[in-house]
Amino acid sequence: MDINMLDLFQGISTLVSSFHTQPEIAWARIFLMGLGCVLIYLGHKGVLEPLLMVPMGLGMSAVNAGVMFVPPSMNLPQQGDKGTLFLNPLISEGEKLTYILQVDFLQPIYIFTFSNGLIACLVFMGIGSLLDVGYVMRRPFESMFLAVCAELGTIVVYPLGVAIGLPEGAAAATSTIGGADGPMVLFSSLMLAPDIFVPITVVAYLYLGLTYGGYPYLIKLLVPKSIRGIPMPIEPPSRISPGQKMVFAIITCVLLCLLFPVAAPLFLSVFLGVLVREAGLKDFHTLFSNTVLYGATFFLGLVLGILCEAATIMNPVVFRLLVLGVTALTISAIGGIIGGYILYFYYGKKYNPLIGLAGVSCVPTCAKVAQKSANEANPECMILPQSLGSNVSGVITTAILAAILIAMVGPVK
Amino acid sequence: MLHQVIMKSLYAYLLLAIISFFVAVVIKIIVSMFDRAAEKNESSPGGGVQAAFTPASSPVSANIRGIPAHHLVAIISAAQMVAGGRIVRIDEADENRSWTTIGRSQHLASHDIRR
Structure with missing residues (x-):
C-alpha cells in the first residue's frame, strides 16, 4: 500500500502544493498565521482593541493553518481544490450555498448576520445602550461641528479612490472608513460595493488598532504640549433628564429614518439601545450592553479573522483599500483637530483642541485617546465629558454621511 | 468624471453640515422646552425644588x-x-x-x- 504521508496532514500538504502552484498564496498563509499571533499579542497588551483582536487573531491563524483539499461541491470553479471547513464567503447562492451551510461551521453566521448587516445592527444596539446622549444634548452645536470636521477623511478619500481606479461605489464605501465606524462601513459596503465586502471589512476593523495606536503620535505632531494640557471648565450638574434623552432619541431616530431610509436599520438600532438605557429597562439594558454587544463583537472578530484566509484576501484591491483606509482615518483625525483649533481660537484660546479628535466616531476609544493625551500634558486636565459629546455626535454624523453617500451613489442592484 | 465625483463629495459634505446643524437645532429645542417646563414646575406653588445639599448640621437633610x-x-x-x-x-x-x-x-x- 502506497500512502503519501504528506496527504495525512493536509494543512501541510496544501501548503507544499501551493508553493509549487501559487507560491504567493503559500507565503501569505505563513505570514497570516504569524500575523494572527501578533494581533493576539497586541490585543493582550492593549495596543489594539482586545475584544476584536483576540478572536480575530486566533481565527486568522487557525484558518490559514487549516486549509485542506475539498470536493468541487464546496468551492466555486475559480477557487480551485483547496478550502476550509470554516466558511466560504464567495459562495452566495444556489445548491452550493445550501450544501455549504450544512458543512462550514461559521457559514450560517456569515450568511445570516454579515451579508444582511444584522451583525452591524446588533453591535449598534449594544453601543447605543452604552451611549449617554446627554453629552451631546448639553452642547449640541459644538459637538456636531467637531463631528462634521472629523468626517473630512471620508470626503477626501471618496474622490481619491476614484482617482486611483476604484469604481465609484467601492470608493464611496472605502471612504466611510474615515468615519471610524465599523458597522457603518459594513453596511455601506453591502449597499455600495458587495463584491469588495470581504476585504473592506477586514481593513475597516483595523481602524480600532490604528486609532488607539496611531492617534497619540498624530496628536503630538499637531498639538503642542502647552495646548494639549488646556483644562476645560468644570460644568454645573446636568439638568437633562432621562425623559429628555428619550424624546431626543425618538425624534432624532424618526427624523433621520425619514430623511435617509437607506440607513434606517442602523439609526433604529443605535437609538433603540439609547431608548432602552434611558427608559430604565434594566433587563433589556443588561441584554444589549452585555450579551448582544459582546456576542456580536465576538463573532465579528472571529469571522473577520476567518475571512483573512490567504486565498480570499490575496487581492491587489486589498492593498489599495488598506492605503485608502489609513489615509481616510488620518485625514479625519486632522480634520477633527482643525475643528478643535477653530474652537480654540473662537473661545479665546481656552478650549482644548484635542476634543476635536474625539469627533472621529470610534466610541469611546477616541474620547479616551484625547483624555489620555491631555493628561500626559497636564494631569489635572479633564476633557472627557466634552470629548464624549463630540464622540457620540460622530456616530450620528457618520451615519448621516453614509446615508448621503448611499443615496447619491446608489445601492448596487 | 473625477471632477463630478469631487463636486459630489463637496455636496455631500455640505449636506452633512446642514443636516447636522438641523439635528443640533432640534436637540436645542428639545432641551429648551424641557428646561422651561422644569422652571415652570419649580416656580409654581407646591412645586418643590429638591435641594442638592443642606448643611450636615441641619436636623432634616434633603x-x-x-x-x-x-x-x-x-x-x-x-x-x-x-x-x-x-x-x-x-x-x-x-x-x-x-x-x-x-x-x-x-x-x-x-x-x-x-x-
Whole structure:
C-alpha cells in the first residue's frame, strides 16, 4: 500500500502544493498565521482593541493553518481544490450555498448576520445602550461641528479612490472608513460595493488598532504640549433628564429614518439601545450592553479573522483599500483637530483642541485617546465629558454621511 | 468624471453640515422646552425644588434618591482625600446581581482613562 504521508496532514500538504502552484498564496498563509499571533499579542497588551483582536487573531491563524483539499461541491470553479471547513464567503447562492451551510461551521453566521448587516445592527444596539446622549444634548452645536470636521477623511478619500481606479461605489464605501465606524462601513459596503465586502471589512476593523495606536503620535505632531494640557471648565450638574434623552432619541431616530431610509436599520438600532438605557429597562439594558454587544463583537472578530484566509484576501484591491483606509482615518483625525483649533481660537484660546479628535466616531476609544493625551500634558486636565459629546455626535454624523453617500451613489442592484 | 465625483463629495459634505446643524437645532429645542417646563414646575406653588445639599448640621437633610445628601458629601470628600482627582460614581445597586457582577459590568462599560 502506497500512502503519501504528506496527504495525512493536509494543512501541510496544501501548503507544499501551493508553493509549487501559487507560491504567493503559500507565503501569505505563513505570514497570516504569524500575523494572527501578533494581533493576539497586541490585543493582550492593549495596543489594539482586545475584544476584536483576540478572536480575530486566533481565527486568522487557525484558518490559514487549516486549509485542506475539498470536493468541487464546496468551492466555486475559480477557487480551485483547496478550502476550509470554516466558511466560504464567495459562495452566495444556489445548491452550493445550501450544501455549504450544512458543512462550514461559521457559514450560517456569515450568511445570516454579515451579508444582511444584522451583525452591524446588533453591535449598534449594544453601543447605543452604552451611549449617554446627554453629552451631546448639553452642547449640541459644538459637538456636531467637531463631528462634521472629523468626517473630512471620508470626503477626501471618496474622490481619491476614484482617482486611483476604484469604481465609484467601492470608493464611496472605502471612504466611510474615515468615519471610524465599523458597522457603518459594513453596511455601506453591502449597499455600495458587495463584491469588495470581504476585504473592506477586514481593513475597516483595523481602524480600532490604528486609532488607539496611531492617534497619540498624530496628536503630538499637531498639538503642542502647552495646548494639549488646556483644562476645560468644570460644568454645573446636568439638568437633562432621562425623559429628555428619550424624546431626543425618538425624534432624532424618526427624523433621520425619514430623511435617509437607506440607513434606517442602523439609526433604529443605535437609538433603540439609547431608548432602552434611558427608559430604565434594566433587563433589556443588561441584554444589549452585555450579551448582544459582546456576542456580536465576538463573532465579528472571529469571522473577520476567518475571512483573512490567504486565498480570499490575496487581492491587489486589498492593498489599495488598506492605503485608502489609513489615509481616510488620518485625514479625519486632522480634520477633527482643525475643528478643535477653530474652537480654540473662537473661545479665546481656552478650549482644548484635542476634543476635536474625539469627533472621529470610534466610541469611546477616541474620547479616551484625547483624555489620555491631555493628561500626559497636564494631569489635572479633564476633557472627557466634552470629548464624549463630540464622540457620540460622530456616530450620528457618520451615519448621516453614509446615508448621503448611499443615496447619491446608489445601492448596487 | 473625477471632477463630478469631487463636486459630489463637496455636496455631500455640505449636506452633512446642514443636516447636522438641523439635528443640533432640534436637540436645542428639545432641551429648551424641557428646561422651561422644569422652571415652570419649580416656580409654581407646591412645586418643590429638591435641594442638592443642606448643611450636615441641619436636623432634616434633603435626600437624593433616598440617600441623605450629607452622606454623599462625606463619601465624595473621603474619596477625594484618599485618591484625589478620581471620578467617583455612586449609584443604586441592582438587587438581582452580586456586587462583583455589578462591579465587573461597570468596569467593562466604563470610560476608564487610566488603561
